[in-house]
Amino acid sequence: MPGTLTISLDFELLWGIFDKVGTRYRPEYFSNTRKVIPQMLDLFARHEIHVTWATVGMLFAENxxxxxxxxxxxxxxxxxKKYSAYHWAKEHGIRPEVxxxxxxxxxxxxxxxxxxxxHSYAHYYTLMRGQSPEQFREDLRASQRIAGEKFGVKLKSLxxxxxxxxxxxxxxxxxxxFEVVRGNPKNWFWQETQHEDESKKWFRSADCFFPLGSRTSYPFEELTFHSKEPVILPAxxxxxxxxxxxxxxxxxxxARILNEMERAAQLQEIYHLWWHPHNFGNNPQASMQELKKIISTYDRxxxxxxxxxxxxxxxGYRVAKNSFIKI
Known part of the structure; x- marks a missing residue:
């Protein structure tokens, strides 16, 4: 395989950060997000960029x-209970715009x-104490049901x-x-636990500027297919x-991202970039200019x-197909 750029976006609006910001959010942050998403889509379409929009199932609802x-x-x-989207909605109410x-x-x-x-139906946390495998299964079923019945889509990636x-x-x-799942980078500071480790968060932030871990791209041959689990695609x-x-x-x-993309292309490796669309909410114009530079680098x-x-x-399909060919 040649080098590969894979982009996955965690589309969640307030469902993704309610337990962090509560009601202390700025409405324009999410209105900016709503305006910038069509701009992203237009850019992706014009440059033939294939993107996975991992979307919280609750966003599918009309009301x-x-x-x-x-x-x-x-x-x-x-x-x-503060981690439950249902509990938050009961306490603070529903606002359609977010x-x-x-x-x-x-x-x-x-x-x-x-x-x-x-991105699950209710921004479901699988490492939190108290929840169960069957509750998680019901959450996934809710996502598939609303996607299928409202939009005629069978969701494959999680x-x-x-x-x-x-x-x-x-x-x-x-x-x-769900046949494909995004995994975490292999560096130790990306291995998540139930409660966020402050030292790991520091290393993650610093690594965005300076190399603190191993190379972030990886060869296609490292990806494996198991008949009883989804294909894991590390970020x-x-x-x-x-x-x-x-x-x-x-x-x-x-520059760190652009250099990593360049290295992945030269080594014929996979580079899996991700972000939240609402990350563009504070500075939509500057953020879009950065995205255009990333897409321009990909074009080159x-x-x-x-x-x-x-x-x-x-x-994920390529990985599964390659495994069957080997067999």
Whole structure:
């Protein structure tokens, strides 16, 4: 295989950060996000960039009534209720502008080269105490049901919220139709536990600017296929938000990504970039300019090295097909 650029986006709006910000969010942050997503889609389509949109299932709903209709009856029983999307909604209410986005999901489906994936139905945390495998299964079923009945889509790719990967649940993912899962980078500071480790968070942030771990791209041959689990596609790098306070570090952070892409293309390896669309909410114009530089670099690497763009589903299919060929 030539070098491969895989992009996965964690599309969640407030469902992804309610337990961190509560009601202390700025409405314009999410209105900016809603405006910038069609711009991303247009850019991806024009440059033939294949992207997986791992979307929280609750965003598929048109309104609160439909949200309740598709929610599972067996809800996550976290010991700490603050992590439950259902508990938060009961305490603070539903706001359509930050909790629902069916019109954006339709745009994703209608845009060439885009894959609609899952980020669970309720931004489900599989490493939190109190929840159970069956509750997780019900959550995945709710995602598949609302995607299938409302949009006619069978979801194939899954991204675990907060990258909390419970390896005991991988079999459930496959049984519920998810054939590909995004994994974490292999460096020790990306191996997640139930509660976030502050030292790991520091290393993750610093590694976006300076190399603290091993090479982030990886050869296709490292990916394996197991008949009882999804294909795991490790992430390489998160595109962290643009910040006005330190333009120098913005440049260093972006240069690190571009250099890693270049190395992946030269070595014919996979480079898996990810971010949250709402990361563009504070500085949408500057963030889009950074994304254009990333896409421009990909265009050059495609021309010089034959680099490909593949969604998670497409890359997972290649892995499975290659395994069967070997057999």
């Amino acid at each position: 609160e009534e439909e949200w309740k209709e598709y929610s599972p009856s067996f809800l996550p029983s976290y010991r700490e 909790h629902f986005a069916p019109e954006l999901i339709r745009q994703i489906i209608q845009t060439p080269y885009q894959e609609l994936g899952s 991204v675990f919220p907060r990258n909390h990967i419970n390896e005991l649940y991988l079999g459930i993912c496959l049984e519920e139709g 390489s790098r998160i595109l962290r938000p643009y910040t006005n306070s330190n333009p120098f570090f913005n440049g260093v952070r972006l 690497l495609r021309e010089i090295h034959g680099m490909e763009s593949l969604s998670m589903e497409e890359l």
